[in-house]
Amino acid sequence: DAGVIQSPRHEVTEMGQEVTLRCKPISGHNSLFWYRQTMMRGLELLIYFNNNVPIDDSGMPEDRFSAKMPNASFSTLKIQPSEPRDSAVYFCASSTGGEKLFFGSGTQLSVL
Amino acid sequence: AQSVTQPDIHITVSEGASLELRCNYSYGATPYLFWYVQSPGQGLQLLLKYFSGDTLVQGIKGFEAEFKRSQSSFNLRKPSVHWSDAAEYFCASTSGNTPLVFGKGTRLSVIA
Numbered sequence A: 001d002a003g004v005i006q007s008p009r010h011e012v013t014e015m016g017q018e019v020t021l022r023c024k025p026i027s028g029h030n031s032l033f034w035y036r037q038t039m040m041r042g043l044e045l046l047i048y049f050n051n052n053v054p055i056d057d058s059g060m061p062e063d064r065f066s067a068k069m070p071n072a073s074f075s076t077l078k079i080q081p082s083e084p085r086d087s088a089v090y091f092c093a094s095s096t097g098g099e100k101l102f103f104g105s106g107t108q109l110s111v112l
Numbered sequence B: 001a002q003s004v005t006q007p008d009i010h011i012t013v014s015e016g017a018s019l020e021l022r023c024n025y026s027y028g029a030t031p032y033l034f035w036y037v038q039s040p041g042q043g044l045q046l047l048l049k050y051f052s053g054d055t056l057v058q059g060i061k062g063f064e065a066e067f068k069r070s071q072s073s074f075n076l077r078k079p080s081v082h083w084s085d086a087a088e089y090f091c092a093s094t095s096g097n098t099p100l101v102f103g104k105g106t107r108l109s110v111i112a
Helices: none
Strands: A005-007 A011-012 A021-026 A033-038 A042-050 A055-056 A067-069 A073-078 A088-095 A105-112 B004-005 B010-014 B019-021 B024-026 B030-039 B046-049 B056-058 B064-068 B073-078 B087-095 B106-111
Touching: A005 A088, A011 B010, A021 A088, A021 A105, A021 B046, A033 A073, A042 A067, A042 A073, A055 B019, A073 A088, B004 B030, B019 B106, B024 B056, B024 B073, B030 B073, B046 B056, B046 B064, B046 B073, B073 B087
Parallel strands: A011 A105, B010 B106
Antiparallel strands: A005 A021, A021 A073, A033 A042, A033 A088, A042 A055, A067 A073, A088 A105, B004 B024, B019 B073, B030 B046, B030 B087, B056 B064, B064 B073, B087 B106
16 A cells, blocks of 8 residues: 555645645545644644544634545645645544554645 | 643754653543654654553564553653654554644754
């Protein structure tokens, strides 16, 4: 298995633009997590899904952030409109039970 | 609410020296505890985990960690550090029904 695949690896955009981050979890994993990593806050859980259903989105910073999981093999995290303070590394992780997580390599987002 | 504290932001050790990274958790019952390692530009990789039983757990790459309920700690140790161990280390916990909560990480530098 190729592991959790995230795209793009790097994204540079201008303030106000829409940003879409993508994630393909490991086949057979039924839980998917989106984390954001910054120097100031460390790793923050944004949202997680079980069997494609969002379970807890309390970590989503504001309405500009949205996440979807239309099927078991794909998820997106969208920021619209983006702001410079959204600059961070965004990680997707998947698991079979929420305990041992397998992380993707992350998307480095820079909003100018 | 659960929380995980890693008191040391950055630690520098000499190659061949022993290592101990500190982690304290806040949770009423016994949590599930984890240590992850993050190399530059990569996602997190699981080093070891504690669920129950023997309080000293062995992990990959020669790491071990000891659960001490009386101190609410789960410190990571390695008897002899290699230059390739330089990375960011994250402690995490879960009650089993909730997603992982991560500490802010400890950056390990290894000098010759």
